Amino acid sequence: MHIEMAHENDEERHFRRCFERVAKEDMEVSPAELMGIMNDILKKYPGLKTDGFSIESCRSMVAIMDSDSTGKLGLHEFKYLWKNILRWQGIYVDCDADCSGVISSRELPGAFKAAGFPLNDQLYKMIIRRYSDEHGDMDFDNFIACLVRLDAMCRAFKTLDQGNSGSIELDIKEWLQLTMYS
Numbered sequence: 001m002h003i004e005m006a007h008e009n010d011e012e013r014h015f016r017r018c019f020e021r022v023a024k025e026d027m028e029v030s031p032a033e034l035m036g037i038m039n040d041i042l043k044k045y046p047g048l049k050t051d052g053f054s055i056e057s058c059r060s061m062v063a064i065m066d067s068d069s070t071g072k073l074g075l076h077e078f079k080y081l082w083k084n085i086l087r088w089q090g091i092y093v094d095c096d097a098d099c100s101g102v103i104s105s106r107e108l109p110g111a112f113k114a115a116g117f118p119l120n121d122q123l124y125k126m127i128i129r130r131y132s133d134e135h136g137d138m139d140f141d142n143f144i145a146c147l148v149r150l151d152a153m154c155r156a157f158k159t160l161d162q163g164n165s166g167s168i169e170l171d172i173k174e175w176l177q178l179t180m181y182s
Helices: 010-023 031-042 055-065 075-095 108-114 121-131 140-160 172-180
Strands: none
Touching: 010 031, 010 075, 031 055, 031 140, 055 075, 055 140, 075 108, 075 140, 108 121, 121 140
C-alpha cells in the first residue's frame, strides 16, 4: 500500500515510503518489527556497545509511544520515536568522550543534559542503578530505553499539568494507567 500526501515535502515522502516497507500491510510497527529494525541498524554501527534490542525492550518502547493503545506504532508515533532515536544516537556518540562505545557514569550527566533532561542527583543515581551495568556504564540500547521512558514520562506530566504548576494529582486508576502500560 502506497499513500501519497500532497502537503508532504520530499523528506516526509521518503520517510512515509520507508515506513510503509517496514510496517507491512497493517501499516503499524509491532514490537518484533521494531526489534528487527533496531538490531539491523546496530549492525551498521559496530562502535556502539550493546547487547542488542530485546523483544522486551521493544515492547516497552512501543507501549510508551503507543498513544492509541493498539500495541503497535502508527506512522506518527513511529516518526516521533525514530527522530528521537537518531538525535539520541548522535548525543550518545558525542558524549562517549573516551570512545569506549558506552556512556560511563561520568559521561552520563552531559548526555542527559544534551538530550534535554538535566536530572537531580537522586534521579540520576536511580537511573544509573536501573539502566547501567555494575560499573555505571550504559550501553546504547539501555541509553535509548532510558531516554524513551524519560521523554514519555515528561510529556505525560506536562499533559496532566494543565495549569503549568509543576505538580499533578492522580487517583490510583490514573496512576496505574500511566505506569503499567509504559
